[in-house]
Amino acid sequence: MSRIYLDWNATTPLRPEARAAMVAAMDLVGNPSSVHAEGRAAKALIERARGQIAAAIGAEGADVVFTSGATEAAALACAGRGLASADVEHDSVAAWCDGSLPVDQAGRVAVADPAQTALQLANSETGVVQDLPAGIAVSDLTQGFGKLPLAFNWLGCEMGLVSAHKLGGPKGIGALVVRRGLEVASQLKGGGQEMGRRAGTENIIGIAGFAAAAQAAVRDLANGVWEQVAEIRNILDSALSAAEFETISVGKSASRLPNTLCLIAPGWKGETQVMAMDLAGFAISAGSACSSGKVRASRVLKAMGFEDDRAAQAIRISIGPETTRDEVLRFAEAWGREYRRIRSRAA
Structure with a gap:
C-alpha cells in the first residue's frame, strides 16, 4: 500500500508549475548582478518573480526581499528590535523576542503594543488564526499564505515572513515583505543585492519556483x-x-x-x-x-x-x-x- x-x-509537495519554472530557470547562465545580456536576463527573471509574489500576497508598493527562507527573514525583521511575542510563535521568531504576551486557552494572543510586537497570522501546530491588530511590527504569514484570503497591504503590518515550500514551492527560498520606506538592517554583508538588505547572489532557480507556486496557490484559493x-x-x-x-x-x-x-x-x-x-x-x-x-x-x-x-x-x-x-x-x-x-x- x-x-x-x-x-x-x-512542507508541501512541489507543484508542477514550480517544477517547470525551475527547470526553465536552469538555462539562465548569467549572474543577475552582471551588466551584460546574460546578467540582465537573470535580473529580469528575479524582478518579474518579485512582482508576481507581491501581487499574490497583496503587497503592491511594498518591498519583497528574497531570503533563504522564513527563518532568515525572521532574523532580518526581528534582530535587535526587542519585540514582544507569545510562546505560540515559531522558533525562528521566538528566538529574537521576549515571549511575554499572554495566550488564552483557544490559542489567541493578547497584544498590548502592536508596534513592538511580532505576531503570527496562523500557528503551524494548532492551526489557530490570530486577529492581527493594525500596526503589528512583524507577522509570520508563512502558514496562512495560499490557504487564507489575505493581503499584506490591508493587514497593516510593517513586515511579513513567507516561505515557498509551505505553498508548493521549493525549499530554501523565502522572502521578507517590507512596507516601503522602512529601514531594514542587513544581516548578511558584502554585496548590494536585494536593495542592500541581503547580500549574496540570488537563488534564481528557487525564486522562479517560488513565484510560480505563489501564483498557483492564490488561484487555488480563489477557486x-x-x-x-x-x-x-x-x-x-x-x-x-x-x-x-x-x-x-x-x-x-x-x-x-x-x-x-x-x-x-x-x-x-x-x-x-x-x-x-x-x-x-x-x-x-x-x-x-x-x-x-x-x-x-x-x-x-x-x-x-x-x-x-x-x-x-x-x-x-x-x-x-x-x-x-x-x-x-x-x-x-x-x-x-x-x-x-x-x-x-x-x-
Missing part, C-alpha cells in the same frame, strides 16, 4: 480548493474525536487553518503516535518540523494552558488539496485501531 502524506504544514480541504479536515476531526477515544481537538473553538488538526490522545505520547503511524504508512507530526527529533512537550500547547503530560500527547495532522476523504478515513481507522491497543494494554 502506498504511503499517505499528512504533514503539509511541515475554493481550501474550502474542500476544510470539509475533509472536519471529517477527520469528527472521526478522531469520537466519544470512545476521549481525545482533545486543540483550538477547535477558534478560527483555524482549513487543513490543520491538532489532537491530544490521553495516555499516548505524541512521538510514539508519530512512529506508530509512520510504520503504518502515514506521515504526521508531533509539532513544528523545526523541532522534530526533540522529545519535549509542545511549548505552544503549554502556553495555551495544557499541562506537560497533555502537551506531550499531541499530534498534528495537516492535509492539502491532494488529500482525499478515503485517505483520512484510512488514517482514522489505523490510528483508532492502534489507540485501542495502547489503552487496552494500560487498563
Whole structure:
C-alpha cells in the first residue's frame, strides 16, 4: 500500500508549475548582478518573480526581499528590535523576542503594543488564526499564505515572513515583505543585492519556483480548493474525536487553518503516535518540523494552558488539496485501531 502524506504544514509537495519554472530557470547562465545580456536576463527573471509574489500576497508598493527562507527573514525583521511575542510563535521568531504576551486557552494572543510586537497570522501546530491588530511590527504569514484570503497591504503590518515550500514551492527560498520606506538592517554583508538588505547572489532557480507556486496557490484559493480541504479536515476531526477515544481537538473553538488538526490522545505520547503511524504508512507530526527529533512537550500547547503530560500527547495532522476523504478515513481507522491497543494494554 502506498504511503499517505499528512504533514503539509511541515512542507508541501512541489507543484508542477514550480517544477517547470525551475527547470526553465536552469538555462539562465548569467549572474543577475552582471551588466551584460546574460546578467540582465537573470535580473529580469528575479524582478518579474518579485512582482508576481507581491501581487499574490497583496503587497503592491511594498518591498519583497528574497531570503533563504522564513527563518532568515525572521532574523532580518526581528534582530535587535526587542519585540514582544507569545510562546505560540515559531522558533525562528521566538528566538529574537521576549515571549511575554499572554495566550488564552483557544490559542489567541493578547497584544498590548502592536508596534513592538511580532505576531503570527496562523500557528503551524494548532492551526489557530490570530486577529492581527493594525500596526503589528512583524507577522509570520508563512502558514496562512495560499490557504487564507489575505493581503499584506490591508493587514497593516510593517513586515511579513513567507516561505515557498509551505505553498508548493521549493525549499530554501523565502522572502521578507517590507512596507516601503522602512529601514531594514542587513544581516548578511558584502554585496548590494536585494536593495542592500541581503547580500549574496540570488537563488534564481528557487525564486522562479517560488513565484510560480505563489501564483498557483492564490488561484487555488480563489477557486475554493481550501474550502474542500476544510470539509475533509472536519471529517477527520469528527472521526478522531469520537466519544470512545476521549481525545482533545486543540483550538477547535477558534478560527483555524482549513487543513490543520491538532489532537491530544490521553495516555499516548505524541512521538510514539508519530512512529506508530509512520510504520503504518502515514506521515504526521508531533509539532513544528523545526523541532522534530526533540522529545519535549509542545511549548505552544503549554502556553495555551495544557499541562506537560497533555502537551506531550499531541499530534498534528495537516492535509492539502491532494488529500482525499478515503485517505483520512484510512488514517482514522489505523490510528483508532492502534489507540485501542495502547489503552487496552494500560487498563
